[in-house]
Amino acid sequence: MSHALIVEDDPDAARMMATLVEQQRFTVATAGSLRDARKQLALHRPDVMLLDLQLPDGSGMELFKSPELIAHSEVVLITGHASLDTSIQALRLGAADYLIKPVSPRSLEGVLSRMMKPGALQTELGELERQVDEQGRFGPMWGRSAPMRRVYKQISRVAATSISVLITGESGSGKEVVARAVHELSRRRQRPFLAVNCGAISANLIESEIFGHEKGSFTGADSQHQGFFERAHGGTLFLDEITEMPMELQVKLLRVLETGTFMRVGSTQLREADVRVIAATNRSPLQAVDEHKLRDDLYYRLNVFPIELPPLRERAEDVPLLASRFLADVGQREGRAKRFGAAALEALQAYRWPGNVRELRNVVQRAYVMADGEEISAEWLPRNAGVPVPAEAARPPAAPAEPSLVLPLGVSMAEAEKRLILATFRHFDQHKERTAAVLGMSMKTLYNRLKEYAREDAAVQDAVGSPPSH
Known part of the structure; x- marks a missing residue:
């Protein structure tokens, strides 16, 4: 006993x-x-x-x-x-x-x-470290590069605690995978892990979705509803795109983190929140604070333990491992194994991957479908941008230059993101699905960004259109 x-x-x-x-x-x-x-x-x-x-x-x-x-x-x-x-x-x-x-x-x-016994966690972490060396895997994450080993070390340090975590990184870099890794290494692993995209829920519904509501608390509330905090009891709640959460709701989230209690919409009864909160954003948090997208007190409460996830272009040595892993997964699902040729792996590693790991996964799936034989060549892979063309390949007829975007030094992260999104949107003839895929973001996130930019600049209003039905 x-x-x-x-x-x-x-x-x-x-x-x-x-x-x-x-x-x-x-x-x-x-x-x-x-x-x-x-x-x-x-x-x-x-x-x-x-x-x-x-x-x-x-x-x-x-x-x-x-x-x-x-x-x-x-x-x-x-x-x-x-x-x-x-x-x-x-x-x-x-x-x-x-x-x-x-x-x-x-x-x-x-x-x-x-x-749990303290020694049990240390034994498990030691086994994961061996897997990184032998297989390039750390729980649900893959990669042997130095930037990823730093992330693994941070996850190992914080997972066993109940500390709030703030994950930052570009769209498609794998922030939810990091959150799942923290959960799966924690003492809460037997309880639920729930992920909420704060940018994908209507501002009118997000409070009800997160905290729940009582029957009759507002028009359409025909029954009592348990929110994410109640459903994640004992486990982990991952709040993605935290900067998209309405400011008035951020106050209530801060209260939960400070007191461990919350109330459903339409109720005066306090409920306990035995939930670990992990938040993430693809924006600069401090920039979001300056732009009044994120409360400063909530930022400091969430940022107890920050984890910055590197973009895929900063860990290019992991690309062949990730691509082979994704290819094996597709082959297993489809019942036919395929492999990358040497030239294909070189092309994948040289590409800049603006959409990060999400884009790589999509590219691998498309290349699997398009390749006729068992070996995948570079034919169906994205052309590399920003790498000098070899002399023997630079003879007439010259290949058309890749489209590019030049930004002045000193431009804010938010403005740089805006220019990139709008330039990509225009390049693909205002095709939202292609724009979202290349940028490595969800359709909902792209729509929210375009709607925000439309409010700032009436000139792009006609390009926004209606929200995607899915």
């Missing part, structure tokens, strides 16, 4: 938590001070320790200065509120989680259900 140590100087609170912990089939010991805690740790090493930060003879943090005492224990901090400082302390010290006072039975049960 697992053993728990509760370090809490309030006798009533300690007894209450001891009763709840015993109901989860733990043996329990209590300590009201640092001195008593050290005695208990020496007598019987606990599997989990619930540690109050404020004790009569000092801070609970003092126990972390004796790593030999807590090396084999999962530590859960008990704090008055889920502040940014608490999150940073928990991450720095290696605490598994934290509970907010007053500790509720549901939140305590959730924390205890996720406890």
Whole structure:
């Protein structure tokens, strides 16, 4: 039977938590001070320790200065509120989680259900590191390049905690895959992982979708509805394109992160949110703050642990591995294996991949379909842009130049993105599907960007059209 140590100087609170912990089939010991805690740790090493930060003879943090005492224990901090400082302390010290006072039975049960032996996580991470060297794989992610190894290291560090994560990276670079990797390596892996694209839900519906609503709370609310926070209970909620969330809803999201509670639309009853939030954006977060697309207080609350995902062009050495992986997946689904020729792999690695990994996957699928034999040549692959043409290939008749876009130094990221999207849109004769595919973004995201630009510049209004039905 697992053993728990509760370090809490309030006798009533300690007894209450001891009763709840015993109901989860733990043996329990209590300590009201640092001195008593050290005695208990020496007598019987606990599997989990619930540690109050404020004790009569000092801070609970003092126990972390004796790593030999807590090396084999999962530590859960008990704090008055889920502040940014608490999150940073928990991450720095290696605490598994934290509970907010007053500790509720549901939140305590959730924390205890996720406890694992510290050594088990280290063993699993060690196995993943070996897989990177041998197969080029880290959980659901692929790549051996130095930029990706840095991402893997960050995931390994943060996954075992309950810390909020903010993932940044270009469209199509794999931000949701990173979020899934964090979830699958966390103690929440047995609970749901739900992904929400904040840019794909109507501004009138997004609050209801995220927090739920009561029957009759607004026109059309014919029944009670559970939002993403309730459905993701105990698990992870991934909020993609967080800068597309309405500002008034960002206030409510911040409140959830600070208090661990929320209310359905049309309700006055507080509900607990035992959910880890991972957010992502393909914009510069600080630029979004300056443009009033993202609240600064929410940014700092989400950015406790930032992960910046490199674009595919900055890890070109991973392209052959990724392309071969995608090709194997297609071949398995279609029942016929194919392979890339050497020239095809060179062409794939030389290409700049403006749509990143998503574009690479689409290119591989198209090349599989178009190739007649078992070997895929460079015929159906995208032509390379920006790489000098070999001298022997530069003879008349000269190949037409690739279309390009020149940007002045000092232009903002938002303005650069706008010019790229509109230039690509014009190049493909205002064909939204082709534009979205090349840029590696969803149709909804492209439509939202075009609609936003149309408000800023009436000259492109006629090019926006109606939102895609899908």
